[in-house]
Amino acid sequence: GENVEQHPSTLSVQEGDSAVIKCTYSDSASNYFPWYKQELGKRPQLIIDIRSNVGEKKDQRIAVTLNKTAKHFSLHITETQPEDSAVYFCASSGGNKLVFGAGTILRVKS
């Protein structure tokens, strides 16, 4: 079945710096790649997604890139703020379900 690997598992950055989280997937049929942010004790919230017919998508300080050939996609957060501190999950889907990465704990130090 589909497998999604996510790196790093933890990431500490200084406020204002950029953060990059990377994921690889195994199923070449996957065509939808969302990113979720989960704060402690709360629900996962969709922050950005990308489909396989697009290489890059940006929404304010957040961007996602997709390399279908290499089967990897990345989340980029610029000008990080303390409120960006959370767990971030990548996921991929080729049909019936989202398969999630193990998550990245992002800590933004002020």
Next chain:
Amino acid sequence: NAGVMQNPRHLVRRRGQEARLRCSPMKGHSHVYWYRQLPEEGLKFMVYLQKENIIDESGMPKERFSAEFPKEGPSILRIQQVVRGDSAAYFCASSRQVMNTEAFFGQGTRLTVV
């Protein structure tokens, strides 16, 4: 639109009891997914349902776990004879179409087995 609603938010059960978790999808969404999240871990797929049909239950344990999404009413995840290892957060998500479009999660039910 109230979003995906799950209840209860917290559920405590003694070993051997039954746990029933409910999920009402967003209005207009007919696809429901259940995920389990152990403390400090990721989200593991359990089951995907449409109204009155189980589409994919490949992530659900073969014994003690069952799910339904009746024609009327919420989707229910049922865990019989709970054990301590069932303690986790159970999240429900819904989408308008199959999961290559936006899926939205409920607040989760935190099950504690004592």
